[in-house]
Amino acid sequence: TQLLEQSPQFLSIQEGENLTVYCNSSSVFSSLQWYRQEPGEGPVLLVTVVTGGEVKKLKRLTFQFGDARKDSSLHITAAQPGDTGLYLCAGVGSNYQLIWGAGTKLIIKP
Amino acid sequence: ETGVTQTPRHLVMGMTNKKSLKCEQHLGHNAMYWYKQSAKKPLELMFVYNFKEQTENNSVPSRFSPECPNSSHLFLHLHTLQPEDSALYLCASSQETSGDQETQYFGPGTRLLVL
Numbered sequence: 001t002q003l004l005e006q007s008p009q010f011l012s013i014q015e016g017e018n019l020t021v022y023c024n025s026s027s028v029f030s031s032l033q034w035y036r037q038e039p040g041e042g043p044v045l046l047v048t049v050v051t052g053g054e055v056k057k058l059k060r061l062t063f064q065f066g067d068a069r070k071d072s073s074l075h076i077t078a079a080q081p082g083d084t085g086l087y088l089c090a091g092v093g094s095n096y097q098l099i100w101g102a103g104t105k106l107i108i109k110p
Numbered sequence: 111e112t113g114v115t116q117t118p119r120h121l122v123m124g125m126t127n128k129k130s131l132k133c134e135q136h137l138g139h140n141a142m143y144w145y146k147q148s149a150k151k152p153l154e155l156m157f158v159y160n161f162k163e164q165t166e167n168n169s170v171p172s173r174f175s176p177e178c179p180n181s182s183h184l185f186l187h188l189h190t191l192q193p194e195d196s197a198l199y200l201c202a203s204s205q206e207t208s209g210d211q212e213t214q215y216f217g218p219g220t221r222l223l224v225l
Contacts, residue, residue, distance in 0.1 A: 031211055042200050042217050043216050092212075096208045097155060098155070098214065100153040102150055103150075
């Protein structure tokens with residue numbers, strides 16, 4: 001069974017600080033996706049990483065896929081209140097089903 | 111409307127009630143999904159439909175019954191639910207079900223409370 005573990009489960013920091021969220025597995029994924037979910041809404045895709053070692057940037061967000069394609073991280077620089085939300089990682093497993101992490105609830109305090 | 115819509119947004123029902131959740135996608139996609147989202151747990155895939163045909167049923171209890179009359183509409187019929195079925199039910203769609211870069215587009219969900 002493929003599993004994805006996300007850490008931390010919850011993070012509350014001040015505006016302007018940096019943070020990193022991790023997504024780890026013992027399984028290899030063909031690609032990995034990061035979503036953000038805001039209260040009262042469904043998850044929205046932020047990025048898909050495909051190649052081992054790949055780094056993608058989305059403004060202040062930096063996503064990295066591990067060399068072995070078993071893990072990924074999301075780094076936010078100078079966090080802002082608008083970054084508040086639930087961050088979910090999802091690996092594309094066998095038969096192309098998404099294997100989801102439990103999420104990191106992020107709160108950025110002004 | 112655009113994207114994926116779900117109705118109702120909130121639902122409270124007793125254990126003996128019958129209700130239905132509705133999902134509609136306006137993206138021209140061929141695949142639709144039902145997920146269950148509970149606090150602090152990974153999203154649980156319940157059902158997958160591809161070109162109106164059910165392709166996945168992840169050991170979901172029979173008190174949940176999906177229906178996909180066409181590629182744009184998906185229903186989840188609920189009957190004699192249990193309190194532990196209380197959760198956010200999310201509908202999603204994608205162009206296809208295969209492909210390692212396939213993007214799923216989610217609706218806002220139906221918040222279900224079973225009393």
